[in-house]
Amino acid sequence: MGKSIIRIKDVTKFYRMGAETIAAVNGLSLSIKQGEVCCLFGKSGSGKSTLLNLIAGLEKPTSGQIIFNKKHIERMNEDQLAEFRQKYVGFVFQSYNLLPTLTAMENVTLPLIFRGVPVQERNERAMEMLKAVGLEGRANHKPSEMSGGQQQRVSIARAFINSPQVVFADEPTGNLDTKTTYEMMDLITGLAKKNHQTLVIVTHDMELSEYADRIVVMMDGKIERIDEQQQSGGEEV
Amino acid sequence: MSTRDLIMMAVRNLWKRKLRTFLTILGVVIGTTSIVVMISIGIGMNESFQKQVEEWGSLQVIDVYSNNGDMYISSDANANRGKPQKKAVLDAAAIDKFKQMEYVEAVSPIVRESMLLVCGKYVSNASFIGIDPAAMEALGYKVEEGRTLTAEDKEGIVVGRDVITSFYNPKLSWQMQMQAEAPEINVMEDKVIMTYDGNYGTKYANKSIKPIKTPVLGIMPDGGGNGYNVVMPLKQMEKIQKDKEAWKKKQGNTGSANQKKKGEYEQVAVKVSDLNKVQEVQQQIKDMGYQASSLTDQLNTMKETTKMLRIVLGAIGAVSLIVAAIGITNTMVMAIYERTREIGIMKVIGASLRDIKLLFLTEAAFIGFAGGVLGIITSFLMSLIVNLVATKQASEMTSSIPVWLYLSAVAFATVIGVLSGYLPAKRAMKLSALTAIKTE
Numbered sequence: 001m002g003k004s005i006i007r008i009k010d011v012t013k014f015y016r017m018g019a020e021t022i023a024a025v026n027g028l029s030l031s032i033k034q035g036e037v038c039c040l041f042g043k044s045g046s047g048k049s050t051l052l053n054l055i056a057g058l059e060k061p062t063s064g065q066i067i068f069n070k071k072h073i074e075r076m077n078e079d080q081l082a083e084f085r086q087k088y089v090g091f092v093f094q095s096y097n098l099l100p101t102l103t104a105m106e107n108v109t110l111p112l113i114f115r116g117v118p119v120q121e122r123n124e125r126a127m128e129m130l131k132a133v134g135l136e137g138r139a140n141h142k143p144s145e146m147s148g149g150q151q152q153r154v155s156i157a158r159a160f161i162n163s164p165q166v167v168f169a170d171e172p173t174g175n176l177d178t179k180t181t182y183e184m185m186d187l188i189t190g191l192a193k194k195n196h197q198t199l200v201i202v203t204h205d206m207e208l209s210e211y212a213d214r215i216v217v218m219m220d221g222k223i224e225r226i227d228e229q230q231q232s233g234g235e236e237v
Numbered sequence: 238m239s240t241r242d243l244i245m246m247a248v249r250n251l252w253k254r255k256l257r258t259f260l261t262i263l264g265v266v267i268g269t270t271s272i273v274v275m276i277s278i279g280i281g282m283n284e285s286f287q288k289q290v291e292e293w294g295s296l297q298v299i300d301v302y303s304n305n306g307d308m309y310i311s312s313d314a315n316a317n318r319g320k321p322q323k324k325a326v327l328d329a330a331a332i333d334k335f336k337q338m339e340y341v342e343a344v345s346p347i348v349r350e351s352m353l354l355v356c357g358k359y360v361s362n363a364s365f366i367g368i369d370p371a372a373m374e375a376l377g378y379k380v381e382e383g384r385t386l387t388a389e390d391k392e393g394i395v396v397g398r399d400v401i402t403s404f405y406n407p408k409l410s411w412q413m414q415m416q417a418e419a420p421e422i423n424v425m426e427d428k429v430i431m432t433y434d435g436n437y438g439t440k441y442a443n444k445s446i447k448p449i450k451t452p453v454l455g456i457m458p459d460g461g462g463n464g465y466n467v468v469m470p471l472k473q474m475e476k477i478q479k480d481k482e483a484w485k486k487k488q489g490n491t492g493s494a495n496q497k498k499k500g501e502y503e504q505v506a507v508k509v510s511d512l513n514k515v516q517e518v519q520q521q522i523k524d525m526g527y528q529a530s531s532l533t534d535q536l537n538t539m540k541e542t543t544k545m546l547r548i549v550l551g552a553i554g555a556v557s558l559i560v561a562a563i564g565i566t567n568t569m570v571m572a573i574y575e576r577t578r579e580i581g582i583m584k585v586i587g588a589s590l591r592d593i594k595l596l597f598l599t600e601a602a603f604i605g606f607a608g609g610v611l612g613i614i615t616s617f618l619m620s621l622i623v624n625l626v627a628t629k630q631a632s633e634m635t636s637s638i639p640v641w642l643y644l645s646a647v648a649f650a651t652v653i654g655v656l657s658g659y660l661p662a663k664r665a666m667k668l669s670a671l672t673a674i675k676t677e
Contacts, residue, residue: 113239113246162587
């Protein structure tokens with residue numbers, strides 16, 4: 001594996017809940033390598049989602065450093081974060097997070113719209129992405145006209161359309177049945193491996209961790225252990 | 238994010254909630270309409286004043302009087318109090334000076350003489366005015382029959398309609414004159430003469446005064462400023478005055494005390510090419526030491542008296558537009574609550590703060606713009622109705638909407654939209670992406 005793309009140094013994140021202070025992430029350090037599929041695994045409340053949000057710049061850490069390609073994410077302001085997300089990051093969410101009024105095609109092009117890519121170019125790229133996720137026939141359907149699996153495919157297409165260096169997936173299959181879950185995991189890891197993109201998956205499902213090169217098992221805001229896997233399921237695609 | 242995408246997305250968002258968008262726009266329509274109609278009534282009133290004043294003569298003509306340096310009778314005497322009054326003479330040099338001033342189109346001396354116009358056995362009293370014939374049209378004299386004087390005219394008169402209808406037979410006593418039928422006189426064709434003998438045609442007539450023959454070239458409309466006037470070329474008038482002086486001398490009369498020196502005039506009319514520059518030119522002439530007045534003085538006084546009314550009208554319109562602006566803000570704030578999640582998603586997938594802000598501002602601006610455009614259409618219709626009612630009641634409350642008012646109404650409504658959308662846009666911008674995305 002190549003050099004590390006994300007380095008997390010002694011990061012903590014405290015939440016204040018009334019009089020109590022909860023440490024969601026507590027003095028955690030981790031390196032994620034370029035092109036690897038990294039799985040943040042843990043029970044609910046283990047701090048895995050918070051860690052993902054911190055890496056993606058959706059939340060600011062209470063202390064510590066998060067370095068993405070030599071850039072300090074924790075020091076970025078809102079504008080810099082927007083640019084960072086626009087250029088380097090793709091997101092897949094458990095609840096798909098598609099805009100309900102836009103068609104599949106428009107949802108996929110949205111990141112390109114914010115980047116100011118001209119209509120024709122972005123439509124071509126969106127069509128390619130929809131083909132890659134097997135939804136070319138559904139380009140003009142609205143999210144409400146699609147199944148959960150199809151919606152997640154649209155959101156995967158949207159996450160990858162910018163050719164981001166890292167794709168974050170937060171419980172990407174939480175709302176899907178088992179069969180669709182495997183389809184989705186094959187698809188997402190396949191796409192990431194193909195372009196040597198880094199994939200960070202948050203899950204509480206042990207089955208999914210089979211797809212990962214590395215499994216980071218979390219507990220109470222700390223890393224319990226890290227499992228390295230020789231074979232990655234994604235490469236079979 | 239390109240402007241095109243921004244507008245497309247904004248319109249789409251508004252379209253999604255048609256009824257609410259429509260109602261918000263309706264508020265702006267009502268606001269715009271009321272402000273435009275109120276202002277248009279103010280403008281309409283001013284225009285009808287102007288029309289009224291224009292009946293008295295041209296608004297673009299300044300009457301300049303010489304200043305003898307003694308009594309200074311002027312409306313702005315206060316402004317000149319304490320200043321030594323220099324003597325300002327209206328002579329050929331002064332006229333040349335006026336002609337060279339900016340915005341001055343024509344200049345003519347005005348020489349007045351009260352004489353009788355005679356046609357057969359009938360006479361009519363009239364104020365005879367000698368002017369530079371070339372400047373007659375420019376000075377705002379209008380004819381309803383025949384023509385105005387031109388530069389080529391050496392002699393010939395243009396008669397006011399009221400002069401013609403006041404012909405009477407001087408031989409009759411005044412009671413008989415009252416009962417007598419108005420004589421039928423066609424001055425354009427009948428032989429017409431002028432005389433400075435006030436007793437012409439009566440037994441007191443002075444045989445030593447020779448009446449002057451002259452062709453009639455045109456007739457000026459009755460009423461207005463020139464109904465009782467007779468206009469002739471300056472040269473012809475000067476000749477008559479010379480004759481009169483000669484006759485007076487012969488009679489042993491040494492002439493009146495206020496007799497003007499040769500080549501000096503009591504009054505000069507100055508035509509200004511641009512209505513908006515009349516006051517400016519008038520002030521310049523005053524600064525030269527002359528007394529000057531124009532009908533714009535009267536017009537301004539009239540406008541001043543209705544200023545308060547116009548301000549109140551405008552304020553009524555402004556209130557409804559403010560209500561509409563609050564409506565826009567409310568709609569946009571509501572939209573943020575509904576679209577919190579959407580805003581979060583957009584932020585997470587790379588929308589900059591600027592994009593979010595612009596999106597909301599564009600939506601608000603569009604509401605303002607659409608309201609403005611529909612507003613001027615309804616204003617146009619309202620204006621028609623107001624004028625219809627005004628004509629029926631012969632009221633001065635007419636409505637007039639100039640093009641600039643249409644354009645600035647749309648621009649203003651759009652600006653109001655943007656301003657109303659600013660606070661909501663700021664809120665949308667500040668939403669935390671993470672919290673927003675977790676909102677259900």
